Amino acid sequence: MKFQDVVRKRRMIRNFTNEPVSDEVIERILEAGQHAPSAGFSQGVVYVVVTREETRQVIAEIAGEEWYVRCGHAPFISLAPVQIVICTSEKVYHDRYNEPDKKGKGQEEVNWPIPYWHTDAGASLMLILLAAVNEGLGTAFVGVMEPKRLQEALGIPTEYLPIGVTMIGHPAPDMKSGSLKRGRRSLDDVLHREHW
């Protein structure tokens, strides 16, 4: 698909059919996700793919599916045949920036005013969403307010923080998010030229 069409077509899909997605397609989508840049090429972003229905139900409960259903949405988190839990490791970045090419002898590690492990996870998430649309699939992302419970449910080490769950599947008719009523900010509103 053309790049512009993928970008324009992508939106959060909040309902899925039960048609499965092949392993091959999942791998292609994650390979795209791996093409995100990362600070120092740290590559601290990893993925847990969940397709078993029982586990999907557990993940959906932790990710607050009940709240979405109360708002009128389909139970789209558990319905999606594929869930990708995106995790990022702050530790990987610290380790990387203590390597000799990033730190002179006797020097301190950089001070990380920006948590680039989150920036990079967002970049990888974006590629995953786009790559799913490029495969003709629907996709959504939900944040998590209880990442620790996700770690426990999936055996994720404490140093890898799950930042949320991406759903992938064949789209079914859905209800759009109420947040969209806010409208997109105009380009003039978000673009400052030469100076704020």
Added chain:
Amino acid sequence: MKFQDVVRKRRMIRNFTNEPVSDEVIERILEAGQHAPSAGFSQGVVYVVVTREETRQVIAEIAGEEWYVRCGHAPFISLAPVQIVICTSEKVYHDRYNEPDKKGKGQEEVNWPIPYWHTDAGASLMLILLAAVNEGLGTAFVGVMEPKRLQEALGIPTEYLPIGVTMIGHPAPDMKSGSLKRGRRSLDDVLHREHW
């Protein structure tokens, strides 16, 4: 361009010719950047576009161009005809999640275990990089260790944190990052199936 080609073609370009990029192209690239999702459709990510050479030099100095040049790179931060400073506002997210549809009466605001303003900035950055490649241009991103100095130089309000600078321009022969010697992690290394 086809989506897969854009993804595969994108890499950090660390040298640029002095050929300018038209306003129209810059706007198309930023419009793509605006198509990143954001928590609650908060849209807390904004951009400062710098094209004036004098200002580009100031930004390049703050972004540590000297270090890159010492490593053997061209002075690619100041050479790029377009710099986009990407900023994100934590405050916009707090304001959004205190609106009635996100918070019941008497309820507390969500506790933000993940700084989604950084996740969303990363997603927007990814779209900007891809959109620049789709325009046939070269692009790079550098993080900033002194965001406060960027705020001062460009008059960015303290509530908008600059997360780094994206360069856009016509690519010139460059030296690749030493970090690439690390190699890309294999898919098996970053993909866990059903459970970690």
